[in-house]
Structures are given as structure tokens and as C-alpha cells.
Amino acid sequence: MQQQPSGPAAARVLVVEDDPTVAEVVAGYLDRAGYAVARAGDGPAALARAAEHWPDLVVLDLMLPGMDGLEVCRLLRTRGPVPVIMLTARGDEDDRILGLEVGADDYVTKPFSPRELVLRVESVLRRARPAPDTRLLRLAGLSLDPAARRATRDGTELALTLREFDLLVFFLRNPGRAHSRTDLMREVWGWDFGDLSTVTVHVRRLRGKIEDDPARPRLIQTVWGVGYRFDPGQTPADGDEGSARPDRRDSED
Template identity: 80%
Template sequence: MSEHSAPQPPARILVVDDDPTVAEVVTGYLDRSGFAVEHAADGPEALLRAEERRPDLVVLDLMLPGLDGLEVCRRLRETGPIPVIMLTARGDEDDRITGLEVGADDYVTKPFSPRELVLRVESVLRRSRAAAGPAAPRTVLRAAGLTADPGTRRATRAGDELPLTLREFDLLAYFLEHPGTAHTREELMRRVWGWDFGDLSTVTVHVRRLRAKIEDDPARPRLIRTVWGVGYRFEPRQDGGAA
């Protein structure tokens, strides 16, 4: 047996875009960056290719013939966790937020720098592989009836397992590790996402999604508090006793 482990195969990237020019540029940059790239021109073809050979990450255009990117993302996520970066030509923030809410890990707005897209792909893949790989033994995090086990990446609320996405789990674990501390959105983006750049609405959306899963009343959160002018604070001690 060789003393050296076999080289890791290149990550498989599925690019889904009906614009031939954009698809050529994106696949070209990703290919030159060492990824194994496939292209699908519409939603049904994307789902078929993903079923035939599951990609490590999908670069997904929002506006597609057949099925739009939001529906494709929903259906991909129904089959299991898969990193998704959305491409959108729209300037409406609601469209970008909707993409994050259906499970996209990140988005890039057209026109974009292909090099920036490659950096986003590398960042999302790093986090995804770290989550999927063997983890060093770590203490299960507990507070306010919540648990997060970094080893198994399982989280519970009052004993019931929480259906958290990759980022939602990381965000919850970070809050549980730092109770009572106010964090800016920039800090959360660096610590949880591992990004030094990006749209901070990504953090806002994921905090909202996490609140919907752990708060008794997400409209009046008591665990993840908004610290006006700063960001967010996880407060496991609830004023006034039990709700």
C-alpha cells in the first residue's frame, strides 16, 4: 500500500444557465480552476443530470425555461443536502432573499466577475466538505433546551431533531458557543460563512430562518435578540421565566 493517499478527484460542478455566452464563460473559468464541469440549459435537464450523477455543487441561474431556478433548488434539496450558488440578473432584493430561503448557500448577481464566482464556489465547497468530513470530538453544545452536536451535526429542540441546513447548523452552533455576546453581521459572515466579502442580507435571512425553527414566536424572538445598531445576540437566559 502506498504511503501517500490517492489524490482527491476534482469537485463536480453543474452549471445551469440557458444563456450560451454566460454558460461558456462560467464553465470555462471553473474548468481552468480545476473543477470537473457539466452544463445544463434548463431546469428539467439540470434535475436529470443531478439524478444521474450527483454534483458536489450547483451554479444555478434563477431565470430558466421549463422550471425556474427556485423550483430546481427546492427539488434538489428534497434529495439531500447539496450546495447551491444562484445566479440572478434581477436587481430586486426580494428575489435574492427568496433564493436563500429555499436553500441556496450563496448568490451572485449578473453581471459578475467570473473570478469572484470561482472564489464563492471554493468557499462554499470548503464549508460543505468540512461539514461532511470526519470531525474531531467536540462537546455537545446545550442551552435553552437546544443542543448542537458538531460531531454528528445534529441539532435538537426539546428533544426533537431540527431540520437545519448546513449554514443554519453552523449559525446555531456559533450562537451556542458564544452566549450573551453581541455579534455584527460582518463578524457572523466571517466566522460562520468564512467570507470576508458578500451581501450581509445572507446573514439576515439565515437568522430569520433559524428563528423560525427555534423560537416559540419568531415574530417576537427571545433567544436570538436583535441588538440595534450592532447585530444579534444569543440570550439563553429568558427574562421573566418560562414563556
Template identity: 80%
Template sequence: MQQQPYEPLRAQATGGPPRILVVDDDPTVAEVVAGYLDRAGYAVDRAADGPAALSRAAAHWPDLVVLDLMLPGMDGLEVCRRMRGHGPVPVIMLTARGDEDDRILGLEVGADDYVTKPFSPRELVLRVESVLRRSGPVTGQPRLGAAGLTVDPAARRATKNGAELSLTLREFDLLSFFLRHPGQAFSREDLMREVWGWDFGDLSTVTVHVRRLRGKVEDDPARPHLIQTVWGVGYRFDPGAAGGEEDRHA
């Protein structure tokens, strides 16, 4: 059955706890995750399938979604796409699959992080805290700009040649980091630590986000010249570059 269009009701800032929507068809997993998040001080909503998740999000727009990849009727990838079509929201994807392609698919549709089942609920809470900590406006930081790109950290707004860019949380943070450090080369480990706030993790997360960001800021993403690959090192943002070689590995 086709899901009816909806318009999410975004809650006004009331100073209450962040609202987390947990979407998982396994009642045991959902109960454990919701319990840990509740004890950590979050307001938690639950949904067992895709349509219910969209309905809950429409009634109370969440500050973050913990979203299972495998759901009955509508998988997590489609739920993520539909939610992102109505407004920005951080997403942590849960997956029981070990196939790297499934994890990358989640990142490609805009998930900010993922956790593979079985997982530690405490680790998930830490990841939620990390994502939320980086999702709000940043005060005290000046606007950044180079090569037609501008970033306003306080408004969490980015533009290219005056046109607003639709960036996920991590894409925004990644672009901000590059703009703050023009001309410097960073490894994927450096970017994982500085942008994601983790000293460990799957480095393909960085690769996918760089590729997605290139698709939004480069004139020709197949031949990137702003976000360049530094072979054997990682990536460098070069606002003064006239062109670049095609990156076949990212």
C-alpha cells in the same frame, strides 16, 4: 409538463474532485463558468433548464449547484426547492436582476450564496471554494448544546429537543457559531466575516438567514428569545432568556 418524482443517486466518497452542477440557459455564461471551475480542479456537469438539472442531479448528486434564477420552464427557485426536497446540497444562485426582492427570494428557499450578473468568474470560483470548505464535516470540535439545541459538527447534525433540524449549510454554521458564543452580541458584519468567511457582501444575506434560523429553533419565531436583536448592534444568542421582544426588522 409535471416533473416526475426522482430519487437522487448519491455518489460514494471516492476521493475524487468535488462535483459542481452548473445550471444556466445562456450557453456563453455556462461555458465560461464551467471552464473556470474545470481549471480550478472541479468535475463539472451542465444543464440548460430545470428538468435537465433535476435529471443530472439524480444521476450524479452534486457537491454544489451553481443555479441561475431565471430558467425556461422551471425557474431556479423551484429547482432549488425540489433538490432540497431530496437531500442537502449547497446552492449558489445566479441572478441577472438588480431587485433585492429577487435575491432575498433565493435566500429564502435555501440558497447559501448568490452572485449578481454580470460577475467575475474568478469571484464565483472563490465563493464556490468558500462554500465547499464549510460544507464538510468538522473534526476535532466538540458537540455543542444549549436551551434544548444540540449541534454535532463532525456529523453536521443539529437537533431541537431531540428532533432533528433540517438546516441549510449556512443555517447550520450560523447556529454553531451562536452556540459557541452564547451571550455575545455580533454585528451583521461580524457574522458575515465569521460565518460566511467574507469581509464584504450584501448584509441582507445575514438578515434572511437569521430569520430562517429563528423559524426553525424558536418556539415562537415572531417573538424570538433565543436569537435576540441587539438594537444598533446586531444579534445575540441568549440561551437563558425567558422571552424577547418581537423583531420587526429581521
């Protein structure tokens, strides 16, 4: 019996991969899951395909000939918002963090399970859709419209990625409460597994966009031994750097 599609038929996924075998396998699994799949073998071709039909999500290999995946991701971000899942054959954490810092919403390290990749695609697309609770959120000079996926700070629009927006929505809906990175991974990303450095990187990027001084964050506090807390009324003391106590696990923050 043919497998029933589990993904939305209208969702377009652009697979950017220079290895024909990997590209064929990934495209095949996504096609069977019900997605409309387009393929590109290098950066210029990916940008051209995206310009022809803007995708709902991009599966993007980091190591591409000529223009690498980081540059492709940067250029895509200048054209419009689109979720990106980065593929990398490297196990080095610096490469994964670089991908997240240029705006990738997730990454998968080769070799990977195509079924897991499909689940990641479904998760990212699900998070990209407006949440059922679309009430406007206003706190600490921030204003968020979940239905329009629009955020402003003191009237100035913020350029947030998909995950940064979702993370900020979660913080504004749960002010004054401490959340572990495991909790944030589950509530914001929708995963019960994954590299927690993903959360760390996104918190750091979000601080850079909403804090007056990201090195001494006032809004997103680091809670020693726990994780993070959104506290609009908190003003850190000199040298505090937004932490109740220095947390070794968050030293990269």
C-alpha cells in the same frame, strides 16, 4: 505555465444555466480550478443530472425556461442537502431574498466576475466540510453534532441548510456575546464583503426553526445598534420581539 488547480479535484459542481456562453465561461473557470463540472440548460435536465451523480454544489441560474431556479432549488432540497449558489440577472433585492429563503447559500448578480464566482464556490464548499472542532454542542434544548452535521431541538431533528447549521454552531459556541452582521458574515460565511441582508435572512429563517415564537424570539436576540446575540437564558418582555431596543436596520426581521 498551466494554472494549478485550487479546488478539490473530487468536488462535483453542477452548473445550471440556459445561456450557452455564460455556462461555458463558468464551467471553464471551475474546470481550471480543479472541479469536476457538469452542465444543464434547464430545470428538468438539472434534476436529471443531479439524480445521476449527486453534486457537491450547484451553481443555479434564477431565470430558467419553464421551471425557474427557485423551483429547481426547492426540488433539489427535497432530495437531499446540497449547497446552492444562485445566479441572477436582476438587481432587485426581493429576488435575492427569495433565493436565500428557498435555501440558496449564496447568490451572485450578473454581470459577475468568473473568478469571484470560483472564490464563492471554494468558500461555500469549505464551509460544508466538517470543522476541526467536532465536539458535540448542547444548549437550550438544542443538540448539534458538527462532524455529522446533524442538529436536533428537544430530540426532534432540524432541517437546516448549510449556512443555517453553521450559523447555529457559531451562536452555540459563542453564547451571550453580541455580534454584528459584518462579524457574522466574516466568521460564518468567511467573507470580508457581501450583502448583509444575507445574514438577516438566515437569522430570520433560523429563528423560524428553533424558536417557540419566531415573532418574539427568546434565543436569538436582536441587539440595538449592534446585531444579534444568542442568549439561552433570555425571555423577552411583551412587545419586545427579541430586541433590546427596536433597531431600524433590522426592521425586516
